[in-house]
Amino acid sequence: MRLETRKLLDKSFSGLGLFAILIMSGALLVILAPIFKRGAEALFFEGTVEHRRMLLDKFERGNRAVLEEEIARVKAVRQPIYDILDRFEDEQTHKLNEIIRACEDLGNSEGSFGKRIKRRLNRLERAETFYDRLKIVRDISLRAEKYNGPVADLKHKAKVITELVSQLETQKEPFFQLKEILHELLGPAPGEDLPVLIRKQYGQSRWDRAQVKLHLFFNVETWDYSDPSKMGQLSYTPRVEQFRGTVLEELFPYVEQNQKELLEPRWTFYWGFLTDKSMDAHMFGGIMPEVLGTVYLTLGAIIFSVPIGIIAAIYLTEYTRGGYMVSFLRSCISTLAGVPSIVFGLFGLAFFINTVQVSSSKSVLAGSLTLALLVLPTIIRASEEAIKAVPQTYKSAALSLGAGKWHTVLTVVLPSALPGILTGIVISMGRAAGETAPIIFTAAVSVMGALYNPIEALSHPTYALSWNIFNLSTEHEAVDEIRHVQFGMVMVLVMIVLLLNLTAIIVRARISKKLQT
Amino acid sequence: MMNKYKKILSGLVMGLIGSTTIVSAEEIALDGSTTVGPIAKAFAEYYMAKSPDVNVTVSESGSGNGAKSLMNGVCDIASMSRFMKSSEFKAAAEKGIMPVAHAVAMDGLPVLVHPSNPVSDLTVEQVRKIYMGEINNWSQVGGPDREIVVVSRDTNSGTYETFYGLIMTHEVDGKKVKEKIMNGAEYVGSNGAVRQRVQNTLSAIGYAGLGFVDRSVKALNINGVYPDRGTVASGKYPIARPLYFFTDGYPKLGSHVYSFVTIHLTEEGQEIVEDIGFVPVTQY
Known part of the structure; x- marks a missing residue:
């Protein structure tokens, strides 16, 4: 073998070795880098006021006086949210009362029909919740739609009532969802009983998680299945659309403007991650x-x-x-x-x-x-x-x-x-x-x-x-x-x-x- | 030089001893189902917070292993997502252990698909055929032209037993027929793994406990009924079952084990069960 060939072979071999080492260290980097990056997020993150509240409650760490001031500040920012929710509920009750009045109107009509309506209206007194009462009213309006007596516009009136009732009903589920997301984001509402599960006692303790919840707060996930031969497409529609024409409309711009003030995220080094025990299955x-x-x-x-x-x-x-x-x-x-x-x-x-x-x-x-x-x-x-x-x-x-x-x-x-x-x-x-x-x-x-x-x-x-x-x-x-x-x-x-x-x-x-x- | 090491080492050991307080606590050991796991873990933390002199340990190794542990006397409470089999009762009785069941919660078995899957209704018949391999494409049940990836729990789990009993077993001409799950099915070891597989696979179908359903997967209507608290509690949803704690005999009244297996009857216990996503056995 000639010397040049030997040298060339030698070089290509060491090149191959170098290449192997490079690949190995690359693989190591690909594996370790995300572990260290995302692992570090457990220690360094933007902690919200909920995180500090949890630390003080469960581990007695942090400055009580400073935190209390902070909680008071956050509470003041959050209060308008709960006020709007209350106003929404008042508005709903008001609407329901109007419907009930319209039903009473129906009940004043002549004959056995009026009596039947009145008997159903009496059940309202025993109904405990808003939605129980709504259900009774719906029964009445559905019954009234079947009316085929002499009074001319009664049927029409009943249809209007059914319409109003179904409007209230369609807002029931979205409103529950909204409250649920708010609970996840901010923790229990003022005046609510303290939940037993620790994860339910606090809002989002990390700003990155809070942002995920905020996104869900502003948007409704909907899947478009219009073409059954294809997989559905995910789209987000603003949640505010579900509450057009109600007081809740004000809620969304308010939260949008005060995102940070609601949770006061601050960069935190949570060394307790290494020295604390877990709370509520690592929540x-x-x-x-x-x-x-x-x-x-x-x-x-x-x-x-x-x-x-x-x-x-x-x-x-x-x-x-x-x-x-x-x-x-x-x-x-x-x-x-x-x-x-x-x-x-x-x-x-x-x-x-x-x-x-x-x-x-x-x-x-x-x-x-x-x-x-x-x-x-x-x-x-x-x-x-x-x-x-x-x-x-x-x-x-x-x-x-x-x-x-x-x-x-x-x-x-x-x-x-x-x-x-x-x-x-x-x-x-x-x-x-x-x-x-x-x-x-x-x-x-x-x-x-x-x-x-x-x-x-x-x-x-x-x-x-x-x-x-x-x-x-x-x-x-x-x-x-x-x-x-x-x-x-x-x-x-x-x-x-x-x-x-x-x-x-x-x-x-x-x-x-x-x-x- | 060696002295320095010795000092560091002894310092470490002393530190370890010092950092932990010596407690002689009464112990309650739980072993068993991964489905009951979240309830067991939450009850354990709740109970230990209430009575700090008790140490509750929870392991999750499957209903079958829970039953075995109870028989071998290595756990006080076996958490199981199915009832004990007659063979297990027999084996336990021979060892002088009398299993007593405490139903702690109700659970439905939602059938899960990827949220992008347009199919949202299946009948029990269709689910059975999918798991038998007779239906192997989503287009056969009104979906897109995609092959179905069938995900099942491992055969050691109570969740599998429940699914097998309620879906794969049916009556043909008055006779009970047990159908076989197709060969190509994937068996995974936990509820979380089922959810993970389904949320990452567009054409997958799987089943898991009610508490494991979140936004990343879609639960199907079965025979037109959506699995939720109401339909599971009323028995309308066809794939539902109670979750159990099994003890050796009825626990001595007033003992810690007794208090533990009756947590679900208290208001707090019911709230925990519900907040984790399962259905309380009692109404309040």
Whole structure:
């Protein structure tokens, strides 16, 4: 081969390598960048007055005096909204009263027809709500339309009444929806009973979510299905159209002008996301219990697996003389490394909880033991490789100085293999922190009460980041409201794993340096 | 050098111990249905806020697993979205456990499609045929020319059992016939996953608990009835069922388990059930 060709081949090969690395880092960026960007939104966001109110109520954080002033200010801005709603209801009642008067008019007509109308009108006294009364009036007008007596324009009058009634009725559903959206946006109206569910006690705590609700407030989502051979088209019509000609018309421009004053959004750094417990299934609050649970499970897994793993590795490398038995053992360990993690989870449930009964139900202990089994092969293989890499001369020197085998392993082999072993351990920690399947049946729950110290936690179930991310994204009933929590959790989990890997690198570098000197 | 690490490490451990208070709380463990999950979680938080000396844990691993956990004695309350099967009763009785049902809420199973789908009415017959694979294009039920993507819950879930019992089982000439769900159907593991699949797939059809319906999916009228509080409570909506808590025997009166399985009878409990999107069993 000519020199030029060789050089060219060489260059193209290194070019290919560079390309592969570029693609890999690109992929990493594509995966990590959105996680960090959206995860950061759980910590940095424009918090509204509702967020600050929640913090003060539930976590007793924030300046009460300042907040009270703020609440008073916001309340003053919101009051006109509720005034308009009240006026609308008054207007409706007024309209209904007019209709009732018209019905009474009908009732004054002669004969059995008038009596029948009057009897129905009497029911009005017992009717409790506006809509109950509306229903009675509709019955009357529908009955009156069937009238075929001598009075000339009675039928016509009845038709007019039905018309008016149906006008009121068509506004019932839109008005309920409007109130519902206002509740979601601003929280309970003044004078309303405090709801039991915490998510209903406050309005939107984040400005980005509030904007979504505001959009829904101003617009009605309608789907156009006019052509059944195609999928429908989404269009937005202004909500104000539903209330043309009523006092509610004033409401929309008012809210539009005072959007910010209604909620007073302000950039917030919510560090409590990392130190608070969740409120009402993650609607508010933070993820501290999840982080703590992940730490417990990971530490537990390492405490159980490391001693066994290292001892097994020492035995396999230093004490056996090869043979079928050892290669069989080795292939068993490799197989164990390839077993799907859900199998470990089910084994953990069947063995640790149902058979051995290390705890009465799910617990950190059972979860850690299961995770320990999962990471054991990795630790054994890493330790084995590290021990094998210790130069034979070290061992020979120790033995020639009169040290016993055990002594040599303990004082010479293990310290020099330590960087490799530690790397294996820390990588396993990353794996244990991120695994979901093994802890579904053995440790993780979606809600629990108190947090425990490490010793007590052993016999109790726990939250865990990996499981709760899965739980939120698949099983939470209002997942679209709390995407930021989900991304925040993912970010924290990724950061924990990255931090562990970083520690591995640093520790390894330090120890190697120490060994060299 | 090592000393510094030791200090940091011991500091961390002490911090962990110090940050958590030691509580010796009574425990109530719940396991089971993902459909009942939102109710169970909200009840748990409500109950713990009221009696702080009780620790309620909730896991969601499916109705079948809930029943198994109750039999194995690893949970106090099994939340289930279907009634216990006779085989489960038998297995429980053999282990000396007597399951008692507490219906905590009513739930309809809305049949869900993408909101852009022009179809908004189906009959039970049509839904069954779609899940059997006999109807495989939306144009056959008055929609656009698109192949139907059938999404079902996993067979371990009570939601599946309910759907199977009420839709896939029917009478032909006086005999009960159980139809098979088509081979190409997608099985997903939770209500949320069904909703996610449907909201992202234009031509999908799925079913989930009433509490999981939001603006991103469209619930269909079944036999002309729209699933909502009124139609589910009155039984007009054809695919409805109660949601249960099962305990081992009736809980001792005055115990925490007793208070917990009767939350749904209190006014607050009913409000929670309703606000989450399910139907209270009692009227107030």
